[in-house]
Amino acid sequence: MSVSVKDVMVTSDIKQNALYQEEGEWLACHECDAVFIKQAIDVRFDAYCPRCGCHLYASRPDTVRRTLALSLTGLILFFPAVLLPIIGLDVLGMSNSATLIAAVLALFNEGYWWTSFLVLACSIAVPFIEMLSLTLVLIAISLDHYNPWVKSMFKFWHLLKGWGMLEVYLIGVLVSMVKLLDMASVHIGLGLYAFIGMLLMTLLMTLSLDTEEVWEFLEHGIHAPVPYEAVPASVPTAREDDQVITERYALKEEGLNKR
Amino acid sequence: MMDVRSARSLGMASCSLCHKLCRFVDNDEIAQYCPRCGTRLYSRYPNSVVHTWALLITAAICFLPANLYPIMVVSQLGNDTPSTIFGGVVALVHHGAYGIAAVVFIASLAVPFLKLIGLVILLIKIQIGWHLNASQCTSMYRMIEFIGRWSMLDIFVIALLAALVNLGAVARIEAGPAATAFGLTVVLTMLAAMTFDPRLIWDKEVGDE
Numbered sequence: 401m402s403v404s405v406k407d408v409m410v411t412s413d414i415k416q417n418a419l420y421q422e423e424g425e426w427l428a429c430h431e432c433d434a435v436f437i438k439q440a441i442d443v444r445f446d447a448y449c450p451r452c453g454c455h456l457y458a459s460r461p462d463t464v465r466r467t468l469a470l471s472l473t474g475l476i477l478f479f480p481a482v483l484l485p486i487i488g489l490d491v492l493g494m495s496n497s498a499t500l501i502a503a504v505l506a507l508f509n510e511g512y513w514w515t516s517f518l519v520l521a522c523s524i525a526v527p528f529i530e531m532l533s534l535t536l537v538l539i540a541i542s543l544d545h546y547n548p549w550v551k552s553m554f555k556f557w558h559l560l561k562g563w564g565m566l567e568v569y570l571i572g573v574l575v576s577m578v579k580l581l582d583m584a585s586v587h588i589g590l591g592l593y594a595f596i597g598m599l600l601m602t603l604l605m606t607l608s609l610d611t612e613e614v615w616e617f618l619e620h621g622i623h624a625p626v627p628y629e630a631v632p633a634s635v636p637t638a639r640e641d642d643q644v645i646t647e648r649y650a651l652k653e654e655g656l657n658k659r
Numbered sequence: 660m661m662d663v664r665s666a667r668s669l670g671m672a673s674c675s676l677c678h679k680l681c682r683f684v685d686n687d688e689i690a691q692y693c694p695r696c697g698t699r700l701y702s703r704y705p706n707s708v709v710h711t712w713a714l715l716i717t718a719a720i721c722f723l724p725a726n727l728y729p730i731m732v733v734s735q736l737g738n739d740t741p742s743t744i745f746g747g748v749v750a751l752v753h754h755g756a757y758g759i760a761a762v763v764f765i766a767s768l769a770v771p772f773l774k775l776i777g778l779v780i781l782l783i784k785i786q787i788g789w790h791l792n793a794s795q796c797t798s799m800y801r802m803i804e805f806i807g808r809w810s811m812l813d814i815f816v817i818a819l820l821a822a823l824v825n826l827g828a829v830a831r832i833e834a835g836p837a838a839t840a841f842g843l844t845v846v847l848t849m850l851a852a853m854t855f856d857p858r859l860i861w862d863k864e865v866g867d868e
Protein backbone atom coordinates (compact mmCIF):
# COMPACT_ATOMS: atom_id res chain seq x y z
CA MET A 401 0.00 0.00 0.00
CA SER A 402 1.72 3.10 -1.15
CA VAL A 403 0.65 6.51 -0.06
CA SER A 404 1.59 9.25 -2.42
CA VAL A 405 1.53 12.81 -1.25
CA LYS A 406 0.56 15.84 -3.23
CA ASP A 407 0.16 19.48 -2.38
CA VAL A 408 -3.36 20.58 -2.93
CA MET A 409 -3.77 24.27 -3.31
CA VAL A 410 -7.19 24.47 -1.81
CA THR A 411 -7.77 28.15 -2.37
CA SER A 412 -4.88 30.23 -3.44
CA ASP A 413 -5.94 32.69 -6.09
CA ILE A 414 -9.50 33.52 -5.18
CA LYS A 415 -10.20 37.08 -4.17
CA GLN A 416 -11.43 37.93 -0.70
CA ASN A 417 -15.16 37.67 -0.52
CA ALA A 418 -15.72 35.69 -3.66
CA LEU A 419 -14.00 32.84 -1.86
CA TYR A 420 -16.43 32.78 0.99
CA GLN A 421 -19.51 33.04 -1.16
CA GLU A 422 -18.61 29.88 -3.00
CA GLU A 423 -20.57 26.75 -2.23
CA GLY A 424 -18.98 23.81 -0.48
CA GLU A 425 -17.93 22.59 2.93
CA TRP A 426 -15.48 24.84 4.70
CA LEU A 427 -12.66 23.75 6.89
CA ALA A 428 -10.07 25.57 8.92
CA CYS A 429 -6.43 24.64 9.24
CA HIS A 430 -5.93 23.65 12.89
CA GLU A 431 -2.40 25.05 12.98
CA CYS A 432 -2.87 28.46 11.36
CA ASP A 433 -6.68 28.92 11.42
CA ALA A 434 -6.92 29.74 7.70
CA VAL A 435 -10.32 28.90 6.21
CA PHE A 436 -10.57 26.92 2.99
CA ILE A 437 -13.20 25.23 0.92
CA LYS A 438 -12.82 21.50 1.00
CA GLN A 439 -12.00 20.09 -2.40
CA ALA A 440 -12.11 16.59 -3.71
CA ILE A 441 -8.80 14.79 -3.76
CA ASP A 442 -7.94 11.46 -5.32
CA VAL A 443 -7.84 8.33 -3.23
CA ARG A 444 -4.54 7.88 -1.32
CA PHE A 445 -3.76 11.60 -1.62
CA ASP A 446 -3.40 14.10 1.16
CA ALA A 447 -4.39 17.76 1.31
CA TYR A 448 -2.01 20.19 2.97
CA CYS A 449 -2.59 23.75 4.09
CA PRO A 450 -1.20 26.06 1.38
CA ARG A 451 -0.32 28.65 4.02
CA CYS A 452 1.51 26.69 6.72
CA GLY A 453 1.90 23.20 5.26
CA CYS A 454 -0.11 21.44 7.95
CA HIS A 455 -1.78 18.15 7.00
CA LEU A 456 -5.47 18.95 6.54
CA TYR A 457 -7.23 15.82 5.37
CA ALA A 458 -6.63 12.64 3.48
CA SER A 459 -8.48 10.29 1.26
CA ARG A 460 -8.03 6.62 2.06
CA PRO A 461 -9.64 3.74 0.22
CA ASP A 462 -11.88 1.47 2.25
CA THR A 463 -10.62 2.99 5.48
CA VAL A 464 -12.95 1.23 7.92
CA ARG A 465 -12.39 -2.35 6.76
CA ARG A 466 -8.63 -2.00 6.21
CA THR A 467 -7.96 -0.32 9.52
CA LEU A 468 -10.18 -2.82 11.30
CA ALA A 469 -8.19 -5.73 9.84
CA LEU A 470 -4.92 -4.09 10.90
CA SER A 471 -6.05 -3.25 14.41
CA LEU A 472 -7.43 -6.75 14.98
CA THR A 473 -4.09 -8.24 13.86
CA GLY A 474 -2.33 -5.80 16.17
CA LEU A 475 -4.52 -6.85 19.09
CA ILE A 476 -3.74 -10.53 18.47
CA LEU A 477 0.01 -9.78 18.30
CA PHE A 478 -0.20 -7.72 21.48
CA PHE A 479 -0.40 -10.76 23.76
CA PRO A 480 2.73 -12.61 22.58
CA ALA A 481 4.55 -9.26 22.38
CA VAL A 482 3.84 -8.53 26.03
CA LEU A 483 4.10 -12.01 27.51
CA LEU A 484 7.06 -13.54 25.61
CA PRO A 485 10.65 -12.45 26.31
CA ILE A 486 11.96 -9.60 24.15
CA ILE A 487 15.68 -10.13 24.73
CA GLY A 488 17.66 -12.78 26.57
CA LEU A 489 21.08 -12.62 28.19
CA ASP A 490 23.76 -15.25 28.92
CA VAL A 491 26.63 -14.38 31.22
CA LEU A 492 28.97 -16.77 33.08
CA GLY A 493 26.58 -19.68 32.71
CA MET A 494 23.66 -17.68 34.04
CA SER A 495 20.83 -16.60 31.80
CA ASN A 496 18.06 -14.11 32.12
CA SER A 497 15.39 -12.72 29.84
CA ALA A 498 13.12 -9.71 29.93
CA THR A 499 9.54 -9.19 28.80
CA LEU A 500 7.77 -5.85 28.40
CA ILE A 501 6.02 -6.40 31.73
CA ALA A 502 9.29 -7.37 33.46
CA ALA A 503 10.82 -4.06 32.39
CA VAL A 504 7.96 -2.20 34.06
CA LEU A 505 8.13 -4.34 37.20
CA ALA A 506 11.92 -3.94 37.51
CA LEU A 507 11.54 -0.16 37.84
CA PHE A 508 8.54 -0.54 40.15
CA ASN A 509 10.39 -2.90 42.50
CA GLU A 510 13.28 -0.46 42.76
CA GLY A 511 10.87 2.20 43.98
CA TYR A 512 10.67 4.24 40.77
CA TRP A 513 6.89 3.99 40.62
CA TRP A 514 6.42 7.15 38.54
CA THR A 515 8.95 6.10 35.91
CA SER A 516 7.54 2.58 35.85
CA PHE A 517 4.06 4.02 35.32
CA LEU A 518 5.39 6.06 32.41
CA VAL A 519 6.97 3.00 30.81
CA LEU A 520 3.78 0.99 31.41
CA ALA A 521 1.66 3.69 29.79
CA CYS A 522 3.84 4.36 26.75
CA SER A 523 4.83 0.80 25.88
CA ILE A 524 1.87 -1.36 26.96
CA ALA A 525 -1.28 0.43 28.13
CA VAL A 526 -1.67 3.21 25.55
CA PRO A 527 -0.92 1.07 22.46
CA PHE A 528 -3.33 -1.59 23.72
CA ILE A 529 -6.15 0.82 24.60
CA GLU A 530 -5.60 2.67 21.32
CA MET A 531 -5.97 -0.51 19.26
CA LEU A 532 -8.88 -1.78 21.37
CA SER A 533 -10.88 1.46 21.23
CA LEU A 534 -10.28 1.88 17.50
CA THR A 535 -11.31 -1.74 16.88
CA LEU A 536 -14.52 -1.28 18.83
CA VAL A 537 -15.35 1.98 17.03
CA LEU A 538 -14.74 0.44 13.62
CA ILE A 539 -16.75 -2.70 14.48
CA ALA A 540 -19.61 -0.47 15.61
CA ILE A 541 -19.46 1.44 12.32
CA SER A 542 -19.37 -1.75 10.22
CA LEU A 543 -22.37 -3.08 12.12
CA ASP A 544 -24.15 0.25 11.66
CA HIS A 545 -24.61 0.47 15.40
CA TYR A 546 -24.46 3.94 16.86
CA ASN A 547 -24.40 4.74 20.52
CA PRO A 548 -23.11 7.75 22.38
CA TRP A 549 -20.33 5.53 23.75
CA VAL A 550 -18.95 4.92 20.26
CA LYS A 551 -18.28 8.65 19.90
CA SER A 552 -16.83 8.82 23.41
CA MET A 553 -14.52 5.93 22.58
CA PHE A 554 -13.30 7.63 19.42
CA LYS A 555 -12.77 10.83 21.41
CA PHE A 556 -10.77 8.81 23.91
CA TRP A 557 -8.67 7.44 21.06
CA HIS A 558 -7.95 11.01 19.91
CA LEU A 559 -6.81 11.97 23.39
CA LEU A 560 -4.40 9.03 23.68
CA LYS A 561 -2.86 9.65 20.27
CA GLY A 562 0.79 10.58 20.64
CA TRP A 563 1.44 8.72 23.91
CA GLY A 564 1.99 5.28 22.44
CA MET A 565 5.72 4.94 21.71
CA LEU A 566 6.30 1.49 20.27
CA GLU A 567 8.81 2.68 17.66
CA VAL A 568 10.86 4.47 20.30
CA TYR A 569 10.79 1.29 22.39
CA LEU A 570 12.14 -0.75 19.48
CA ILE A 571 15.14 1.59 19.20
CA GLY A 572 15.46 1.26 22.99
CA VAL A 573 15.76 -2.53 22.62
CA LEU A 574 18.49 -2.00 20.03
CA VAL A 575 20.42 0.41 22.26
CA SER A 576 20.24 -1.94 25.27
CA MET A 577 21.54 -4.81 23.15
CA VAL A 578 24.53 -2.73 22.04
CA LYS A 579 25.20 -1.68 25.64
CA LEU A 580 25.26 -5.29 26.82
CA LEU A 581 27.33 -6.72 23.97
CA ASP A 582 30.73 -6.58 25.67
CA MET A 583 29.35 -7.79 28.99
CA ALA A 584 27.40 -10.83 27.90
CA SER A 585 25.97 -12.63 24.91
CA VAL A 586 22.59 -11.27 23.96
CA HIS A 587 19.91 -13.02 21.96
CA ILE A 588 16.58 -11.97 20.55
CA GLY A 589 13.44 -13.45 22.08
CA LEU A 590 10.27 -14.54 20.32
CA GLY A 591 8.41 -11.63 21.84
CA LEU A 592 10.47 -9.16 19.80
CA TYR A 593 9.09 -10.56 16.53
CA ALA A 594 5.53 -10.18 17.79
CA PHE A 595 6.45 -6.70 19.02
CA ILE A 596 7.78 -5.66 15.62
CA GLY A 597 4.61 -7.06 14.03
CA MET A 598 2.45 -5.05 16.40
CA LEU A 599 4.52 -1.93 15.67
CA LEU A 600 4.06 -2.48 11.91
CA MET A 601 0.30 -2.83 12.39
CA THR A 602 0.08 0.46 14.31
CA LEU A 603 2.14 2.24 11.64
CA LEU A 604 -0.04 0.86 8.84
CA MET A 605 -3.12 1.86 10.85
CA THR A 606 -2.03 5.49 10.85
CA LEU A 607 -1.57 5.24 7.08
CA SER A 608 -4.94 3.63 6.37
CA LEU A 609 -7.10 5.55 8.82
CA ASP A 610 -9.05 8.57 7.61
CA THR A 611 -10.31 10.11 10.85
CA GLU A 612 -12.48 12.62 9.02
CA GLU A 613 -14.36 9.83 7.29
CA VAL A 614 -14.83 7.95 10.56
CA TRP A 615 -16.26 11.12 12.10
CA GLU A 616 -18.58 11.49 9.09
CA PHE A 617 -19.79 7.94 9.66
CA LEU A 618 -20.30 8.59 13.37
CA GLU A 619 -22.25 11.74 12.52
CA HIS A 620 -24.37 10.60 9.61
CA GLY A 621 -24.17 6.80 9.45
CA ILE A 622 -22.36 4.57 7.00
CA HIS A 623 -25.16 4.58 4.43
CA ALA A 624 -25.10 8.32 3.92
CA PRO A 625 -23.22 9.32 0.78
CA VAL A 626 -19.69 10.31 1.66
CA PRO A 627 -19.22 13.87 0.50
CA TYR A 628 -16.15 14.87 -1.44
CA GLU A 629 -15.40 11.47 -2.80
CA ALA A 630 -12.90 11.75 -5.61
CA VAL A 631 -14.46 12.41 -8.97
CA PRO A 632 -12.94 10.41 -11.86
CA ALA A 633 -10.57 12.61 -13.81
CA SER A 634 -12.15 11.94 -17.22
CA VAL A 635 -15.87 11.59 -17.40
CA PRO A 636 -16.73 9.21 -20.27
CA THR A 637 -18.67 11.26 -22.81
CA ALA A 638 -19.07 11.06 -26.57
CA ARG A 639 -15.99 12.68 -28.00
CA GLU A 640 -15.63 14.50 -31.31
CA ASP A 641 -13.60 11.66 -32.82
CA ASP A 642 -16.43 9.25 -32.17
CA GLN A 643 -18.86 11.55 -33.95
CA VAL A 644 -16.59 11.84 -36.96
CA ILE A 645 -16.27 8.07 -37.11
CA THR A 646 -20.02 7.51 -36.90
CA GLU A 647 -20.54 10.12 -39.65
CA ARG A 648 -18.06 8.31 -41.89
CA TYR A 649 -19.86 5.05 -41.29
CA ALA A 650 -23.11 6.72 -42.17
CA LEU A 651 -21.60 8.01 -45.44
CA LYS A 652 -20.27 4.55 -46.25
CA GLU A 653 -23.64 3.02 -45.64
CA GLU A 654 -25.24 5.66 -47.85
CA GLY A 655 -22.75 4.83 -50.61
CA LEU A 656 -23.56 1.14 -50.25
CA ASN A 657 -27.22 1.83 -50.50
CA LYS A 658 -26.69 3.88 -53.68
CA ARG A 659 -25.00 0.96 -55.33
CA MET B 660 0.75 36.10 -0.58
CA MET B 661 -2.71 34.82 -1.08
CA ASP B 662 -5.83 36.16 0.52
CA VAL B 663 -6.63 33.97 3.45
CA ARG B 664 -8.91 34.73 6.34
CA SER B 665 -8.83 33.11 9.74
CA ALA B 666 -11.75 31.18 11.13
CA ARG B 667 -11.81 33.57 14.06
CA SER B 668 -12.34 36.62 11.82
CA LEU B 669 -15.25 34.81 10.14
CA GLY B 670 -16.98 33.97 13.43
CA MET B 671 -15.99 30.32 13.44
CA ALA B 672 -13.72 27.99 15.34
CA SER B 673 -12.40 24.55 14.48
CA CYS B 674 -12.87 21.85 17.10
CA SER B 675 -9.59 21.08 18.84
CA LEU B 676 -10.37 17.35 18.89
CA CYS B 677 -12.19 16.41 15.67
CA HIS B 678 -11.29 19.52 13.59
CA LYS B 679 -14.88 20.25 12.57
CA LEU B 680 -15.39 23.89 11.69
CA CYS B 681 -18.23 25.29 13.81
CA ARG B 682 -19.98 28.61 14.22
CA PHE B 683 -18.51 30.35 17.22
CA VAL B 684 -19.31 33.50 19.18
CA ASP B 685 -16.01 34.95 20.37
CA ASN B 686 -16.88 35.20 24.03
CA ASP B 687 -15.23 33.05 26.68
CA GLU B 688 -18.16 33.36 29.05
CA ILE B 689 -20.47 31.45 26.72
CA ALA B 690 -19.60 27.77 26.77
CA GLN B 691 -19.97 26.41 23.24
CA TYR B 692 -19.58 22.77 22.29
CA CYS B 693 -18.73 20.96 19.08
CA PRO B 694 -21.95 19.53 17.61
CA ARG B 695 -20.07 16.50 16.35
CA CYS B 696 -17.98 15.33 19.29
CA GLY B 697 -19.09 17.49 22.22
CA THR B 698 -15.69 18.99 23.01
CA ARG B 699 -15.78 22.55 24.30
CA LEU B 700 -14.88 24.97 21.53
CA TYR B 701 -12.24 27.64 21.82
CA SER B 702 -11.09 30.02 19.14
CA ARG B 703 -7.63 29.79 20.74
CA TYR B 704 -6.73 27.55 23.68
CA PRO B 705 -7.44 29.60 26.83
CA ASN B 706 -4.27 30.92 28.51
CA SER B 707 -2.16 28.91 26.11
CA VAL B 708 0.92 31.10 26.52
CA VAL B 709 0.80 31.10 30.34
CA HIS B 710 0.29 27.34 30.56
CA THR B 711 3.10 26.66 28.11
CA TRP B 712 5.46 28.97 30.03
CA ALA B 713 4.61 27.24 33.34
CA LEU B 714 5.19 23.76 31.91
CA LEU B 715 8.40 24.84 30.18
CA ILE B 716 9.91 26.39 33.30
CA THR B 717 9.09 23.29 35.33
CA ALA B 718 10.59 21.11 32.60
CA ALA B 719 13.76 23.23 32.56
CA ILE B 720 14.08 22.87 36.34
CA CYS B 721 13.69 19.10 36.08
CA PHE B 722 16.23 18.94 33.25
CA LEU B 723 19.05 19.97 35.63
CA PRO B 724 18.85 17.04 38.11
CA ALA B 725 18.13 14.78 35.14
CA ASN B 726 21.61 15.54 33.85
CA LEU B 727 23.51 15.95 37.13
CA TYR B 728 22.39 12.81 38.97
CA PRO B 729 23.20 9.30 37.79
CA ILE B 730 20.49 7.83 35.60
CA MET B 731 21.66 4.27 36.23
CA VAL B 732 23.97 2.40 38.56
CA VAL B 733 25.91 -0.61 37.28
CA SER B 734 27.20 -2.92 40.01
CA GLN B 735 29.64 -5.59 38.87
CA LEU B 736 31.19 -7.93 41.47
CA GLY B 737 30.61 -5.46 44.28
CA ASN B 738 31.74 -2.30 42.45
CA ASP B 739 29.06 0.33 41.97
CA THR B 740 29.59 2.62 38.97
CA PRO B 741 26.92 5.29 38.61
CA SER B 742 26.59 6.93 35.20
CA THR B 743 24.81 10.05 34.05
CA ILE B 744 23.04 10.48 30.69
CA PHE B 745 26.12 12.12 29.22
CA GLY B 746 28.35 9.44 30.76
CA GLY B 747 26.26 6.81 28.96
CA VAL B 748 26.87 8.53 25.63
CA VAL B 749 30.63 8.74 26.33
CA ALA B 750 30.70 5.03 27.23
CA LEU B 751 29.03 4.17 23.93
CA VAL B 752 31.62 6.24 22.04
CA HIS B 753 34.42 4.34 23.85
CA HIS B 754 32.86 1.06 22.73
CA GLY B 755 33.02 2.33 19.16
CA ALA B 756 29.24 2.32 18.74
CA TYR B 757 29.18 5.77 17.19
CA GLY B 758 25.80 5.42 15.50
CA ILE B 759 24.02 4.35 18.66
CA ALA B 760 25.91 7.00 20.64
CA ALA B 761 24.64 9.65 18.24
CA VAL B 762 21.07 8.34 18.54
CA VAL B 763 21.19 8.41 22.34
CA PHE B 764 22.83 11.85 22.36
CA ILE B 765 20.21 13.31 20.04
CA ALA B 766 17.26 11.65 21.79
CA SER B 767 18.15 12.36 25.41
CA LEU B 768 20.25 15.55 25.32
CA ALA B 769 19.76 17.46 22.08
CA VAL B 770 16.00 16.92 21.70
CA PRO B 771 14.87 18.09 25.20
CA PHE B 772 17.24 21.06 25.00
CA LEU B 773 16.16 22.11 21.51
CA LYS B 774 12.52 21.65 22.48
CA LEU B 775 12.92 24.02 25.43
CA ILE B 776 14.75 26.60 23.30
CA GLY B 777 12.33 26.26 20.37
CA LEU B 778 9.21 26.72 22.46
CA VAL B 779 10.75 29.69 24.28
CA ILE B 780 11.48 31.32 20.90
CA LEU B 781 7.87 30.75 19.80
CA LEU B 782 6.49 32.16 23.07
CA ILE B 783 8.68 35.25 22.87
CA LYS B 784 7.71 35.76 19.22
CA ILE B 785 4.05 35.77 20.22
CA GLN B 786 4.47 37.94 23.30
CA ILE B 787 6.64 40.72 21.92
CA GLY B 788 5.61 40.43 18.27
CA TRP B 789 9.05 39.42 17.08
CA HIS B 790 9.14 39.37 13.28
CA LEU B 791 9.94 35.81 12.39
CA ASN B 792 8.71 33.91 9.37
CA ALA B 793 5.41 32.42 10.51
CA SER B 794 5.65 29.50 8.13
CA GLN B 795 9.07 28.53 9.46
CA CYS B 796 7.84 28.93 13.04
CA THR B 797 4.99 26.54 12.34
CA SER B 798 7.41 24.04 10.79
CA MET B 799 9.55 24.29 13.90
CA TYR B 800 6.52 23.73 16.12
CA ARG B 801 5.54 20.68 14.09
CA MET B 802 9.07 19.34 14.42
CA ILE B 803 9.06 19.93 18.19
CA GLU B 804 5.78 18.04 18.50
CA PHE B 805 7.07 15.19 16.39
CA ILE B 806 10.49 14.61 17.97
CA GLY B 807 9.43 15.03 21.62
CA ARG B 808 8.48 11.41 22.11
CA TRP B 809 11.95 10.19 21.11
CA SER B 810 13.37 11.44 24.40
CA MET B 811 11.70 8.51 26.14
CA LEU B 812 14.38 6.29 24.60
CA ASP B 813 16.70 6.45 27.62
CA ILE B 814 13.91 5.60 30.05
CA PHE B 815 13.02 2.50 28.03
CA VAL B 816 16.68 1.45 27.86
CA ILE B 817 17.03 1.71 31.63
CA ALA B 818 13.83 -0.24 32.23
CA LEU B 819 15.03 -3.03 29.92
CA LEU B 820 18.55 -3.12 31.40
CA ALA B 821 17.20 -3.17 34.95
CA ALA B 822 15.00 -6.15 34.07
CA LEU B 823 17.72 -8.01 32.15
CA VAL B 824 20.85 -7.48 34.21
CA ASN B 825 19.60 -8.80 37.51
CA LEU B 826 22.16 -11.51 38.29
CA GLY B 827 22.61 -11.04 42.04
CA ALA B 828 26.20 -10.27 43.10
CA VAL B 829 27.70 -10.84 39.63
CA ALA B 830 26.05 -7.98 37.82
CA ARG B 831 23.15 -5.67 38.48
CA ILE B 832 21.84 -2.54 36.79
CA GLU B 833 19.55 -0.27 38.73
CA ALA B 834 17.87 2.99 37.82
CA GLY B 835 19.22 6.19 39.40
CA PRO B 836 17.40 9.25 40.75
CA ALA B 837 17.83 11.08 37.42
CA ALA B 838 15.37 8.65 35.82
CA THR B 839 12.44 10.28 37.64
CA ALA B 840 13.60 13.79 36.79
CA PHE B 841 14.23 12.85 33.17
CA GLY B 842 10.81 11.20 32.82
CA LEU B 843 9.24 14.37 34.20
CA THR B 844 11.18 16.54 31.74
CA VAL B 845 9.98 14.49 28.79
CA VAL B 846 6.34 14.47 29.88
CA LEU B 847 6.35 18.18 30.76
CA THR B 848 7.89 19.24 27.44
CA MET B 849 5.37 17.05 25.58
CA LEU B 850 2.53 18.67 27.53
CA ALA B 851 4.01 22.12 26.86
CA ALA B 852 3.99 21.42 23.11
CA MET B 853 0.38 20.25 23.39
CA THR B 854 -0.88 23.29 25.31
CA PHE B 855 0.86 25.66 22.91
CA ASP B 856 -1.57 26.94 20.29
CA PRO B 857 0.22 27.26 16.91
CA ARG B 858 -2.59 29.47 15.59
CA LEU B 859 -1.22 32.27 17.79
CA ILE B 860 1.84 32.39 15.51
CA TRP B 861 -0.35 33.52 12.61
CA ASP B 862 -2.61 35.94 14.43
CA LYS B 863 -0.59 39.07 13.71
CA GLU B 864 0.25 38.18 10.13
CA VAL B 865 -0.43 40.65 7.33
CA GLY B 866 -3.49 39.93 5.26
CA ASP B 867 -5.51 38.64 8.17
CA GLU B 868 -7.91 41.16 9.58
Ligand SMILES: [Zn+2]
Pocket residue numbers: 429430431432433434449450451452453454
Ligand atom coordinates in the same frame (compact mmCIF):
# COMPACT_ATOMS: atom_id res chain seq x y z
ZN1 LIG C 1 -2.38 26.14 7.95
Ligand SMILES: [Zn+2]
Pocket residue numbers: 674675676677678679693694695696697698
Ligand atom coordinates in the same frame (compact mmCIF):
# COMPACT_ATOMS: atom_id res chain seq x y z
ZN1 LIG D 1 -15.41 18.21 17.61
